[in-house]
Amino acid sequence: MLxxxxxxxxxxxxxxxxxxxxxxxxxxxxxxxxxxxxxxxxEAGVALLERTGRRVRxxxxxxxxxxxAEAVLERLEQASAELAEARGGPAGPLRIGAFPTATRTIVPxxxxxxxxRHPVLEPMVSETDPAAVAHALRAGDLDVxxxxxxxxxxxxxxxxxxxxxxxxxxxxxxxxxxxxAGLEGLAVLAHGRDEPWIVSGPDTLCREVTERMxxxxxxxxRVRHQVDEFATVLAFVGAGQGVAVVPQLGALSxxxxxxxxxxxxxxxxxxxxxxxxxxxxxxxxxxxALRDSVPAALREDPPARRVAEARSSA
Numbered sequence: 001m002l003x004x005x006x007x008x009x010x011x012x013x014x015x016x017x018x019x020x021x022x023x024x025x026x027x028x029x030x031x032x033x034x035x036x037x038x039x040x041x042x043e044a045g046v047a048l049l050e051r052t053g054r055r056v057r058x059x060x061x062x063x064x065x066x067x068x069a070e071a072v073l074e075r076l077e078q079a080s081a082e083l084a085e086a087r088g089g090p091a092g093p094l095r096i097g098a099f100p101t102a103t104r105t106i107v108p109x110x111x112x113x114x115x116x117r118h119p120v121l122e123p124m125v126s127e128t129d130p131a132a133v134a135h136a137l138r139a140g141d142l143d144v145x146x147x148x149x150x151x152x153x154x155x156x157x158x159x160x161x162x163x164x165x166x167x168x169x170x171x172x173x174x175x176x177x178x179x180x181a182g183l184e185g186l187a188v189l190a191h192g193r194d195e196p197w198i199v200s201g202p203d204t205l206c207r208e209v210t211e212r213m214x215x216x217x218x219x220x221x222r223v224r225h226q227v228d229e230f231a232t233v234l235a236f237v238g239a240g241q242g243v244a245v246v247p248q249l250g251a252l253s254x255x256x257x258x259x260x261x262x263x264x265x266x267x268x269x270x271x272x273x274x275x276x277x278x279x280x281x282x283x284x285x286x287x288x289a290l291r292d293s294v295p296a297a298l299r300e301d302p303p304a305r306r307v308a309e310a311r312s313s314a
Contacts, residue, residue: 004076006040007069009033010048012138014058014066015159025135070160070275077276081283090118090285097128097136097145100229101249102269106146106166109293110286118285130205134158137274144273144283146290150209151265152216163272164287167294169248171267172260174237179261188261189217192243196224198236199244204228210245213265234258 012022019037023030041048048062058066084091098107107125114121128136130147137145138160146166149155157163173179179191197214199221200206206228214221224242227233230250237244238257247267251260271290273283 002043002065003040004072006036006043007065007072008138009036010040010058010062011066011069011073011160013037013049013056014063015138018055026139073160073274074276077274078279081277081280085279085281090114090282091120092282093122093124094282094286095141095143096123096125096286097133097142098125099130099146099148100127101247102146102148103127104231105249105252106290106293110289113289113292114285117289118282121282121285123286130155131203133272134161137161137272143277143280144271144286146269147272148267148269149205150267152212153205153209155205157272160275161272162275162278163270164278166269166271166290168266168268171263171265172246172248172251173243173263174234174246174251174258174260175243176237176240176257176259178259183261185264186213186217188263189214189245190219191261192221193217193219195222196242197221197244198225198227198233198242199223200228201226206245209265213245213263 009022009026012025013019013033016022016025019030019033022028023033026033037049044061044065046061047059048065050057050059096107103125111123111125114123126142128142128145130145130149133142133145133147136142138158147155147163150171173188173192175192175195179188183191197210199210211221225236227236230246231253233244233246234251235255236242238255240257245263246260254260271287273280277283278287
């Protein structure tokens with residue numbers, strides 16, 4: 001009989017490529033991972049791995065077993081969801097990952113709704129960079145997470161995960177003055193060509209999007225400040241410290257001295273969880289609460305319009 005825990009290790013090896021990476025992600029020692037995979041090979045009765053230097057490659061039999069492992073793990077999630085429903089619906093801990101903008105604008109209202117609708121559910125929120133979500137979900141460190149991607153940098157859903165759309169939002173150039181009339185598309189960014197830029201930290205999706213848009217507009221941003229929280233970014237813009245690209249959710253409350261100009265790029269937020277876990281009553285309850293929270297966050301006029309109206313009435 002094949003052990004499900006060892007099947008999880010094989011699936012992670014297929015995704016990560018090295019035993020060391022699997023061990024680090026799942027808090028095992030490399031020797032423990034090797035031993036468990038060796039036991040799995042004996043259980044299977046066929047070679048599952050080929051070692052080439054420091055890397056390990058799956059044999060054709062190993063690749064077939066990984067595909068079966070994905071199906072088995074998905075069915076186990078479905079079984080867990082049905083058992084949770086039979087026990088009486090949403091209850092107990094629910095580990096939620098979210099990026100900072102969503103944590104500030106959408107998640108609080110969703111938590112209020114959950115407390116009213118399902119008082120025995122125990123949501124626990126951790127701010128999680130979207131790049132780390134897939135690993136955290138597969139490892140069981142998170143049950144559900146909010147992630148985002150952009151028109152310019154779409155991201156494919158990783159194996160073992162499912163997702164459904166939550167919302168999409170506009171993107172803006174934030175500056176101390178509006179872009180000149182007549183600029184269209186990404187050419188709007190040329191308004192900030194000679195300004196210092198405020199961007200997210202290295203290796204973040206937000207920074208990659210900003211740099212790609214600027215390159216498409218014909219220049220490289222001159223980075224002065226690296227700030228991840230958009231409320232702080234806008235405070236810097238209002239203080240005359242530079243320009244930045246911000247999403248609509250990050251610009252619902254504008255400090256004085258900030259003007260927003262729309263960009264032809266959208267940011268999409270999705271709700272991700274392990275394949276098969278969607279019907280779980282706790283996850284389904286959170287999805288409903290998140291959906292009910294989005295209109296409150298986005299139903300106002302776009303920030304750029306509010307700025308324009310304020311300027312015209314001044």
